[in-house]
Amino acid sequence: xxxxxxxxxxxxxxxxxxxxxxxxxxxxxxxxxxxxxxxxxxxxxxxxxxxxxxxxxxxxxxxxxxxxxxxxxxxxxxxxxxxxxxxxxxxxxxxxxxxxxxxxxxxxxxxxxxxxxxxxxxxx
Amino acid sequence: xxxxxxxxxxxxxxxxxxxxxxxxxxxxxxxxxxxxxxxxxxxxxxxxxxxxxxxxxxxxxxxxxxxxxxxxxxxxxxxxxxxxxxxxxxxxxxxxxxxxxxxxxxx
Numbered sequence: 528x529x530x531x532x533x534x535x536x537x538x539x540x541x542x543x544x545x546x547x548x549x550x551x552x553x554x555x556x557x558x559x560x561x562x563x564x565x566x567x568x569x570x571x572x573x574x575x576x577x578x579x580x581x582x583x584x585x586x587x588x589x590x591x592x593x594x595x596x597x598x599x600x601x602x603x604x605x606x607x608x609x610x611x612x613x614x615x616x617x618x619x620x621x622x623x624x625x626x627x628x629x630x631x632x633x634x635x636x637x638x639x640x641x642x643x644x645x646x647x648x649x650x651x
Numbered sequence: 652x653x654x655x656x657x658x659x660x661x662x663x664x665x666x667x668x669x670x671x672x673x674x675x676x677x678x679x680x681x682x683x684x685x686x687x688x689x690x691x692x693x694x695x696x697x698x699x700x701x702x703x704x705x706x707x708x709x710x711x712x713x714x715x716x717x718x719x720x721x722x723x724x725x726x727x728x729x730x731x732x733x734x735x736x737x738x739x740x741x742x743x744x745x746x747x748x749x750x751x752x753x754x755x756x757x758x
Contacts, residue, residue, distance in 0.1 A: 564747070574687075574695065574738055576747040587745040590652055623694055635683030635742030637700035644694050 529553035531563075531624050531642035538648050539614050549607040549624030549642060556582055557602045562627040564638065565598065565609045567620040575620075579627070580607055616649045653677050653741045657750035663758040668729045672753045674739035676720045683743035686715055686724045689752075690735045699724065700742065726755075 535547035547565070554561060565577040578598040579587045588596050597610045607624060622645050625638035654677035664670050674684065682702040687695035697706045699715040702722055712733075714725045726733055734757050739750040 573751045574740075574749040576745075576749070579745060579747075589746050625694075628697070628700060634701045634704065635685060636745075636747060637685035637697055637740065637742045638687075638695070639697050639700075639706065641694035641696075 529626065529640045531626060531640060533622060533624050533642045533645040535622070535645055535647065537646060538650065540651050541615055541649060543614050545609075545611045545614050545618070545647060547609045547611075547622055547624075547645065547647075549609070551605050551607070551624075551626070554626065555602065555605070556580075556600050556607070558582055560629045562629075562636070563600070563607045564625050564627060565607075565622060566625055566638070567618075567622045568644075569617075569620040572620075577611075577622075578609060614649045619647065619649050621646045652746050653680065653743070653748050655739055655741055655748050655750040657737075657739055657753050659753060660751065661754040661756060663756045664729055665758045666729050666731060668758075670726045670729060670755060672724045672737055672739075672755075674717075674722045674724070674750050676722075676741055679719045680741045680743035682718045683741065684715075684717065684722045685740045685742045686713075687738045687740065688733075688735045689738065695738060698737075729755075731757075 531551040561582040564579040580598045595612045625641040628637045628639040656675045684702045686699040689695040703715045737753045
């Protein structure tokens with residue numbers, strides 16, 4: 528069974544750096560083709576993709592947030608970590624990690640398994 | 652970035668109805684589109700990928716179609732558990748982008 532779970536602070540102050548950890552089970556990020564992303568959702572708003580890390584350590588970021596984001600993985604711990612610098616109240620959101628669907632052939636990068644999400648509030 | 656535009660933003664329907672939601676990409680994305688269902692306080696759930704492939708375990712009343720830039724999600728015979736918000740996502744290339752969502756409400 529594949530599961531993912533996000534963890535991190537529920538409250539951060541403006542200008543601080545947010546560090547979120549996604550701990551997963553049921554697959555390995557060292558397996559060819561495996562990829563994990565972070566996605567967020569402000570209260571009452573739409574989903575916004577943030578970052579992706581691949582089995583071969585390739586990394587990709589949101590165009591608008593690239594300068595503030597860093598994604599990394601610890602394969603031995605089955606974890607993916609996202610850091611976001613200079614947090615602002617507009618960054619208040621539920622943050623999800625999700626696995627990208629893998630198949631023998633390319634079927635598009637859909638997110639097949641999601642964590643439950645972790646709510647982060649940015650406030651002084 | 653590829654902009655994704657969903658319509659309508661909300662729709663009211665009754666149990667048993669057929670509902671269609673559309674999603675338009677700002678440029679062609681072949682068949683690389685996914686649909687998700689999200690209920691309040693829950694993570695999104697993948698319904699359809701590659702525009703028309705039903706994810707395992709998803710009821711057959713859900714179907715998807717389209718290619719290029721125009722896509723549709725159809726729910727044929729609405730059930731009470733289908734009232735939720737639906738999102739499309741371009742799954743062609745990074746940066747991935749989502750539609751703004753369609754809230755399906757009970758009439």
